[in-house]
Amino acid sequence: MDCLFCKIAEKEIPSDLIHEDEFVVAFKDINPQAPVHFLIVPKIHIKSLDQISKEDNALISHIFNLIPKLANELGIENGYRVVNNCGPDGGQTVDHIHFHVLGKREMLWPPG
Numbered sequence: 001m002d003c004l005f006c007k008i009a010e011k012e013i014p015s016d017l018i019h020e021d022e023f024v025v026a027f028k029d030i031n032p033q034a035p036v037h038f039l040i041v042p043k044i045h046i047k048s049l050d051q052i053s054k055e056d057n058a059l060i061s062h063i064f065n066l067i068p069k070l071a072n073e074l075g076i077e078n079g080y081r082v083v084n085n086c087g088p089d090g091g092q093t094v095d096h097i098h099f100h101v102l103g104k105r106e107m108l109w110p111p112g
C-alpha cells in the first residue's frame, strides 16, 4: 500500500524515531508546530479516527497511556496538546491515523 506512515513504520522511509514497540512508532514531525512536536502512529493501517472499531480499543488505550510517558521523557513539564485531525474538514493530510503531541509552548484556543 502506498502509505507514507506505513512506510515510516516499516523503516522504508527514515524518521526521527523517539519510540517503537509492538503496536506503534512515535517520531518527530517533519514540520514542527511547537518546540516539541511528535506523532504517535499505529503500525497497522487505519485510515482515520472515523474508521476505528472496538477491536482497536487496546491499541487506542496503549497510545493514550504512552502519551504522558513520552511527553515526560521529552521534558514537557508545563502541559501539552494532543491532536487528532480527522478527515478533510479536520485538516487530516496523511490518511493513516496518528496523534500529534505538541509542547513547550503555550497553545491557543480555539485552534481555528
Ligand code: 5GP
Residues within 6 Å of the ligand: 004, 015, 016, 027, 028, 029, 030, 031, 032, 084, 085, 091, 092, 093, 094, 095
Ligand atoms: P495531519 O495533517 O494529517 O494531521 O498530520 C500529518 C503530519 O505529518 C503533519 O504535521 C506533517 O508535518 C507530518 N509529516 C508529513 N510528512 C512527513 C514525513 O515524511 N516525515 C515526518 N516525520 N512527518 C511528516
Ligand code: ZN
Residues within 6 Å of the ligand: 003, 004, 005, 006, 007, 044, 045, 046, 095, 096
Ligand atoms: Zn498506512
